[in-house]
Amino acid sequence: MMKDEIKTCLITSLEAKLDVYMFERGFMRTKSSLLYKRHFKGATQNIDLVLEIHPKDRLDAVAAIYPKMEVLVPEVDDVLDEMVGGNLRLLEGVTGGKTKQPIGFTSEKKHIGRWFVFQPDSIPRIVEDIMIFLERWTIPFLDVYATPNDILATDERNDGRIPRDRAQILRVVAAALACNRRDSALAIMERWFDSPGLRRRYQQVYNFIESKV
Numbered sequence: 001m002m003k004d005e006i007k008t009c010l011i012t013s014l015e016a017k018l019d020v021y022m023f024e025r026g027f028m029r030t031k032s033s034l035l036y037k038r039h040f041k042g043a044t045q046n047i048d049l050v051l052e053i054h055p056k057d058r059l060d061a062v063a064a065i066y067p068k069m070e071v072l073v074p075e076v077d078d079v080l081d082e083m084v085g086g087n088l089r090l091l092e093g094v095t096g097g098k099t100k101q102p103i104g105f106t107s108e109k110k111h112i113g114r115w116f117v118f119q120p121d122s123i124p125r126i127v128e129d130i131m132i133f134l135e136r137w138t139i140p141f142l143d144v145y146a147t148p149n150d151i152l153a154t155d156e157r158n159d160g161r162i163p164r165d166r167a168q169i170l171r172v173v174a175a176a177l178a179c180n181r182r183d184s185a186l187a188i189m190e191r192w193f194d195s196p197g198l199r200r201r202y203q204q205v206y207n208f209i210e211s212k213v
Helices: 002-024 074-084 103-107 120-142 148-156 166-178 182-192 196-201 203-211
Strands: 035-040 043-053 063-072 115-117
Touching: 002 043, 002 063, 002 120, 043 120, 063 103, 063 120, 074 148, 074 166, 074 203, 103 120, 115 120, 148 166, 166 182, 166 203, 182 203, 196 203
Parallel strands: none
Antiparallel strands: 035 043, 043 063, 063 115
């Protein structure tokens, strides 16, 4: 019952405060959902306002809103899937190879990107804070992270808004291959996976790159 009450209050506030802002930027949300989605430059970008009831790290809070984002780039993701060949153990880390991460990362850790709910009547203010956060941090990032070239550029400038786990590095490799930059893909592998143990573990990726003559 508590989750239903909090979710109802949250959706009411989204309808009143956030939906118009997100719609103007190309994001849509179905009536009972907490997920915003847009199709942008060939990518699908999702922002999910994940609702946690009775968060264990704040026992005085009734809920926490912890938005997560995901960016799907078919040109890259298809190459990545082919490259790992079902060996999901190669996709270690929080991003899952699909840029799945809390929106808090887009602030480069200046803001955790998580909001605690203590009373239902505090939700409208929280939604306003989320909108401010999205406008300042997340939307500007998503505006420049939608294509294979965007993924490569993000890596090349050492952008701190994306965690560099092994899954994400492999996605950058896939982006390089999608852009027909085989030498760049191999150079990325050499930079991150050149120890004997890692080279053995990721040998199928090396083989895949070598096959792209």
